[in-house]
Amino acid sequence: MTRFDEIAEKLAQVKERIAVSAAHSGRQATDITLVVVTKTFPISDIEILKELGVSDFGENRDSDGAEKAAAIDARWHFQGQIQSNKIRSICTWSHVVHSLDEARHFTMMEKSALHPLQIFLQVSLDGAKNRGGADSEKLYQLAGLVQASPVHQLKGLMAVAPLTGSAADSFSRLADIHRDFIAEFKDAPSLSAGMSGDYEEAIIHGATHVRIGSSILGSR
Ligand SMILES: *Cc1c(COP(=O)(O)O)cnc(C)c1O
Numbered sequence: 001m002t003r004f005d006e007i008a009e010k011l012a013q014v015k016e017r018i019a020v021s022a023a024h025s026g027r028q029a030t031d032i033t034l035v036v037v038t039k040t041f042p043i044s045d046i047e048i049l050k051e052l053g054v055s056d057f058g059e060n061r062d063s064d065g066a067e068k069a070a071a072i073d074a075r076w077h078f079q080g081q082i083q084s085n086k087i088r089s090i091c092t093w094s095h096v097v098h099s100l101d102e103a104r105h106f107t108m109m110e111k112s113a114l115h116p117l118q119i120f121l122q123v124s125l126d127g128a129k130n131r132g133g134a135d136s137e138k139l140y141q142l143a144g145l146v147q148a149s150p151v152h153q154l155k156g157l158m159a160v161a162p163l164t165g166s167a168a169d170s171f172s173r174l175a176d177i178h179r180d181f182i183a184e185f186k187d188a189p190s191l192s193a194g195m196s197g198d199y200e201e202a203i204i205h206g207a208t209h210v211r212i213g214s215s216i217l218g219s220r
Helices: 003-024 043-051 062-071 084-093 103-111 136-147 167-184 199-204
Strands: 033-037 056-059 075-078 096-100 118-122 153-158 190-192 209-212
Touching (some): 003 033, 003 043, 003 199, 043 062, 056 062, 062 075, 062 084, 084 103, 096 103, 096 153, 103 136, 136 153, 136 167, 153 167, 167 199, 190 209
Parallel strands (some): 033 056, 056 075, 075 096, 096 118
16 A cells, blocks of 8 residues: 555545534534644655645644744644744744744734734643643633734634543533633634544544544554
8 A cells, every 4th residue: 555545545434424523513524624744754644644635734843843834835734832942033933823822922923023913722621731721711821912013813712632531521611611711712713622532532522623644644
């Protein structure tokens, strides 16, 4: 099997499962944005995905994202942990940032803006600092700050399921947080949740954006 056929087959399977999960939550496949997470995979794989119609790609590291975005014209997402010394560069190549959880980082993103970014705020589902994310008090302050920005656009919330406990329980809690959030921030209704191991569960609980790598590209 060629790499093209392999990726095409896995992509088709993932798209089918996205469609089924979307239907379970009363939505359509077109309501869900698939971001293919290409971290650690080569530019040749991204070229194949683009040929197969994928328009959105995600990277976790600034240096890799900068290199790949320079080679491939697409909508580029950054979903890694934000480091202050990388913000200026991230603002050059990314179009969507999923992992904002610090007000001071947003201030730098406004100063470094070369074009408008769509911003998701990362929510902590378990208070574990090592996986990033804001608690609810910080989240609302941050949302107010981003919404007031003349430059960037507040898009919604993002979360990663904690390593312990069931994804269903975590995403059910996320759905509650999301419901409260959009009551206050009506213009930011998106929800970025779900990776290879749990995207169906995330869609059932309202995800509008899924970030999937290994189910399409194989194990890293
Ligand atoms: C790596 C990563 C993904 C994709 O993970 P897979 O298990 O390969 O699908 C999604 N979101 C974040 C934040 C990641 O770091």
